Amino acid sequence: MEPIVEMIGIRKEFPGIVANDDVNLQLLKGEIHAVLGENGAGKSTLMSILFGLYQPEAGRILVRGREVRIQNPNVANDLKIGMVHQHFKLVHNFTVTENIILGLEPMVGLGALDTKKAAARIREMSTRYGLNVDPDARIEEITVGMQQRVEILKMLYRNAEILIFDEPTSVLTPQEIHELMGILKGLVREGRSILLITHKLKEIKEVADRCTVLRRGRVVGTVTVADTTEARMAEMMVGRKVSFAVDKAPAKPGAVTLEIRNLSVMGNRKVLGLRDFSLEVRKGEIVGVAGVDGNGQAELVEALTGMRRAESGQVLLNGTDITADSVRQRIRKGIAHIPEDRHKHGLVLDYSLEDNMILELYDQPPFARRGLLDREAIRPYAEKILSDFDVRSGKGVDSNARDLSGGNQQKAIVGREIELDPEVLIAVQPTRGLDVGAIEYIHRRLVEQRDGGKAVLLVSLELDEIQNLSDRIAVLFRGERMGLLEASATDENEIGLLMAGVQGKGGAA
Amino acid sequence: MKKPLIRIRDGRSVRLSLFAILLGLLAGAVLILTIGGNPFVSYWHMFRGGLMDLSRIGTALASATNLVLTGLSVAFAFRTGLFNIGAAGQMLAGAMTVTAIGLSIPVGALPRPFVLLLMVLAAGLAGALWGVVPGLLKAKFNVHEVVTCIMMNWIAYNLVSWLIPAYFASNLPSETPLIPKEHLLRTGWMASIFGDNEYINYGFFISLLMMVVVGFILNRTTLGYELKAVGFNRHAAEYAGIRVNRSMVLSMAVSGLLAGLAGATYYAGYANKLVVGTLPAQGFDGIAISLIGANTPTGVFLTALFFGILHTGKGFMNAMTDTPPEIADTIIATIVYFAATSILIERYGKVAAKWWKDRKGRKTPAGTAKGGAD
Ligand SMILES: Nc1ncnc2c1ncn2[C@@H]1O[C@H](COP(=O)(O)OP(=O)(O)OP(=O)(O)O)[C@@H](O)[C@H]1O
Ligand SMILES: [Mg+2]
Numbered sequence: 001m002e003p004i005v006e007m008i009g010i011r012k013e014f015p016g017i018v019a020n021d022d023v024n025l026q027l028l029k030g031e032i033h034a035v036l037g038e039n040g041a042g043k044s045t046l047m048s049i050l051f052g053l054y055q056p057e058a059g060r061i062l063v064r065g066r067e068v069r070i071q072n073p074n075v076a077n078d079l080k081i082g083m084v085h086q087h088f089k090l091v092h093n094f095t096v097t098e099n100i101i102l103g104l105e106p107m108v109g110l111g112a113l114d115t116k117k118a119a120a121r122i123r124e125m126s127t128r129y130g131l132n133v134d135p136d137a138r139i140e141e142i143t144v145g146m147q148q149r150v151e152i153l154k155m156l157y158r159n160a161e162i163l164i165f166d167e168p169t170s171v172l173t174p175q176e177i178h179e180l181m182g183i184l185k186g187l188v189r190e191g192r193s194i195l196l197i198t199h200k201l202k203e204i205k206e207v208a209d210r211c212t213v214l215r216r217g218r219v220v221g222t223v224t225v226a227d228t229t230e231a232r233m234a235e236m237m238v239g240r241k242v243s244f245a246v247d248k249a250p251a252k253p254g255a256v257t258l259e260i261r262n263l264s265v266m267g268n269r270k271v272l273g274l275r276d277f278s279l280e281v282r283k284g285e286i287v288g289v290a291g292v293d294g295n296g297q298a299e300l301v302e303a304l305t306g307m308r309r310a311e312s313g314q315v316l317l318n319g320t321d322i323t324a325d326s327v328r329q330r331i332r333k334g335i336a337h338i339p340e341d342r343h344k345h346g347l348v349l350d351y352s353l354e355d356n357m358i359l360e361l362y363d364q365p366p367f368a369r370r371g372l373l374d375r376e377a378i379r380p381y382a383e384k385i386l387s388d389f390d391v392r393s394g395k396g397v398d399s400n401a402r403d404l405s406g407g408n409q410q411k412a413i414v415g416r417e418i419e420l421d422p423e424v425l426i427a428v429q430p431t432r433g434l435d436v437g438a439i440e441y442i443h444r445r446l447v448e449q450r451d452g453g454k455a456v457l458l459v460s461l462e463l464d465e466i467q468n469l470s471d472r473i474a475v476l477f478r479g480e481r482m483g484l485l486e487a488s489a490t491d492e493n494e495i496g497l498l499m500a501g502v503q504g505k506g507g508a509a
Numbered sequence: 510m511k512k513p514l515i516r517i518r519d520g521r522s523v524r525l526s527l528f529a530i531l532l533g534l535l536a537g538a539v540l541i542l543t544i545g546g547n548p549f550v551s552y553w554h555m556f557r558g559g560l561m562d563l564s565r566i567g568t569a570l571a572s573a574t575n576l577v578l579t580g581l582s583v584a585f586a587f588r589t590g591l592f593n594i595g596a597a598g599q600m601l602a603g604a605m606t607v608t609a610i611g612l613s614i615p616v617g618a619l620p621r622p623f624v625l626l627l628m629v630l631a632a633g634l635a636g637a638l639w640g641v642v643p644g645l646l647k648a649k650f651n652v653h654e655v656v657t658c659i660m661m662n663w664i665a666y667n668l669v670s671w672l673i674p675a676y677f678a679s680n681l682p683s684e685t686p687l688i689p690k691e692h693l694l695r696t697g698w699m700a701s702i703f704g705d706n707e708y709i710n711y712g713f714f715i716s717l718l719m720m721v722v723v724g725f726i727l728n729r730t731t732l733g734y735e736l737k738a739v740g741f742n743r744h745a746a747e748y749a750g751i752r753v754n755r756s757m758v759l760s761m762a763v764s765g766l767l768a769g770l771a772g773a774t775y776y777a778g779y780a781n782k783l784v785v786g787t788l789p790a791q792g793f794d795g796i797a798i799s800l801i802g803a804n805t806p807t808g809v810f811l812t813a814l815f816f817g818i819l820h821t822g823k824g825f826m827n828a829m830t831d832t833p834p835e836i837a838d839t840i841i842a843t844i845v846y847f848a849a850t851s852i853l854i855e856r857y858g859k860v861a862a863k864w865w866k867d868r869k870g871r872k873t874p875a876g877t878a879k880g881g882a883d
Contacts, residue, residue: 327750329750330750344744345745351737
């Protein structure tokens with residue numbers, strides 16, 4: 001097989017940091033090539049260079065053997081390079097079709113007619129690749145998984161042959177991930193070539209032919225996936241051995257901290273998204289909430305944090321009813337929340353990291369006195385979180401949150417919330433987008449939180465994470481609690497069945 | 510490390526603003542050329558007209574005074590993510606208040622400093638009231654503030670049209686009598702510094718003070734932290750327990766207060782009577798000034814000074830050349846236009862630059878045709 005893309009000696013600097021340093025990468029025609037590396041290693045940057053979003057300071061790029069200068073995404077487009085970004089770039093109140101043909105010539109002039117033609121072609125392509133996308137649906141109405149398939153269609157519609165996927169699976173449910181892997185295999189069978197960024201070694205093992213590992217901007221090596229192990233790849237990337245199993249002693253649960261009584265919450269579609277849900281979380285235990293995405297997790301979390309009103313039922317914290325409390329009151333009483341969507345809720349992207357680290361504490365002493373911010377107190381506090389959680393950025397606490405790599409943004413949020421040392425920590429997908437080393441660390445911190453006698457409610461779509469961390473597991477299905485299981489006495493099968501709505505033996509545990 | 514009280518804008522936005530102003534001047538020059546004038550001579554006279562002697566500088570400062578306040582008003586709301594297009598109405602609310610107080614209290618009945626202070630405070634409150642209404646409607650019913658601000662502008666406009674003939678008419682039913690000079694913000698010592706200038710007034714100090722206060726609120730206080738957080742990302746603000754609705758109401762109140770103060774400095778300082786049938790242009794200029802000033806207090810202040818010079822110099826340019834004063838207004842409008850565009854370019858700059866490069870690039874390399882149409 002001949003190389004279709006060669007990146008040679010690529011260097012890219014940002015203020016205070018070298019994101020890519022003498023990087024060489026070769027993509028063969030018809031292969032799936034994984035790019036692996038710690039958070040902030042420079043993966044997204046490298047891919048953005050290939051897609052024309054950044055210009056490298058040094059280095060050459062050859063596409064199909066010819067040296068090219070990719071000044072912007074349109075040039076990439078002409079070279080038949082397409083990219084699905086880590087954070088999607090779709091216009092929310094446009095339809096699928098409008099989003100796909102946005103920026104292409106047929107929009108000019110006879111708009112209406114061409115849209116119809118385009119929609120037909122999209123429908124045809126969607127069936128051919130098994131993407132199951134409705135061309136007339138509006139982006140805001142469809143799931144994240146389908147939005148991603150729209151991004152894929154967008155590339156295919158432009159006849160892209162070199163496809164870049166930047167962490168496509170971090171926002172998907174396990175089922176959707178499985179489908180995506182099938183789609184990727186189908187695309188290379190057609191002769192397309194794929195660059196795949198992912199932190200999940202299992203996925204690399206499943207679909208990739210080769211894997212290039214980056215560490216702190218430099219290439220550690222390129223390996224043939226079939227000849228190597230997950231552990232070996234993890235070690236290459238972090239530079240030390242990584243343990244995948246979470247090391248924890250049995251829980252010593254104490255008194256009930258968080259009590260949820262018959263909680264019902266309205267969903268976005270004006271029907272109950274959570275129905276008559278009850279659960280107790282005790283001091284010193286981690287309770288996992290498992291379920292397929294969209295089965296009431298969001299409603300549960302928002303009702304617990306005060307961002308959404310409960311229709312009926314109660315939430316009690318250490319015995320006092322907080323059902324009517326505001327978000328702020330709950331935070332003050334000791335509820336912390338790692339949100340699912342880091343860009344929407346987790347960060348003020350245009351604030352510095354320093355300001356983001358006091359998002360819930362900005363008006364509390366010692367950070368504020370008589371309505372005035374005290375920078376001398378804020379700065380060391382922020383610096384401590386960033387160093388404890390190994391948040392890497394070009395300008396330290398002065399970096400804008402926007403300029404951090406996705407994983408480093410996540411680490412900053414998790415650090416901020418754990419640093420609050422809350423009575424109850426509600427962690428929703430806490431390790432989304434993190435590298436294996438960071439996952440290991442965050443998992444350890446969550447267990448420490450538990451061992452310090454605090455309660456943790458873990459909401460995750462990843463069964464592995466739920467099983468590894470939880471002491472007890474509640475399973476949600478269509479807004480109802482299907483079962484409550486003792487983690488040590490259950491297995492994937494039982495949880496899986498409950499998640500699918502099959503009533504098992506799992507009663508109260 | 511302390512953050513500076515007033516931050517000078519980063520180099521990028523300063524360059525952007527200067528570029529916008531330069532483009533505006535260039536476009537004005539083209540206009541002057543087309544009507545057969547000499548742009549250099551015209552501009553020379555225009556800037557001379559604004560800066561030639563102390564008296565003219567005084568007028569420029571007096572004119573800038575009002576613009577600083579409306580510019581700050583718009584900028585403050587912008588920082589919270591709100592578009593206050595109602596500064597004109599808020600100014601009028603302040604204008605009605607100062608006029609009513611200034612005309613109703615007999616001269617000498619109360620100490621002058623007390624009356625002046627009362628006028629300024631009342632005007633600020635009236636403006637705040639005018640601003641709070643759109644804020645509340647947005648918070649409670651999610652009505653867009655632009656719609657309500659415009660409505661509030663016309664409510665103020667019509668209120669003036671009714672109040673003046675009904676209660677405060679002079680010989681002319683369409684305007685009030687002159688506010689007695691004891692009840693104006695003008696003062697002898699300032700006038701004498703600026704060559705017996707009759708426009709310069711205490712308002713200039715109010716505008717300076719407000720520039721510092723707004724900078725202080727935005728950069729140093731927890732209130733500023735909240736308001737900006739709401740402006741940048743209201744979802745994250747909600748998540749953090751910041752009361753978003755309260756922030757919007759508060760922000761509109763402060764914004765209205767600033768415009769209300771402009772009503773005081775303009776109608777009881779720069780001018781001395783209230784006339785029916787106008788919405789003060791300063792309210793709308795404030796939008797442009799805020800944009801060019803990158804929504805920062807210092808930026809707003811400097812931009813307002815520049816606008817003050819233009820407004821003051823245009824008459825002189827007209828007198829010395831054949832260039833009509835409307836050209837100056839056109840130039841200001843052009844600058845506004847370019848400023849607004851360059852802000853857009855800043856925001857979507859990368860996209861635009863790439864599109865432009867691509868258009869040029871597309872013609873040269875043997876790029877494969879796009880596969881869009883089939
Ligand atoms: N626009 C930018 N301005 C400043 N620094 C940046 C910018 N983009 C990226 N960086 C920095 O460059 C480094 C590499 O970032 P990049 O996004 O490529 O990492 P990544 O490997 O994709 O990480 P992740 O797995 O967390 O997504 C990071 O330290 C990041 O802070
Ligand atoms: Mg990335």
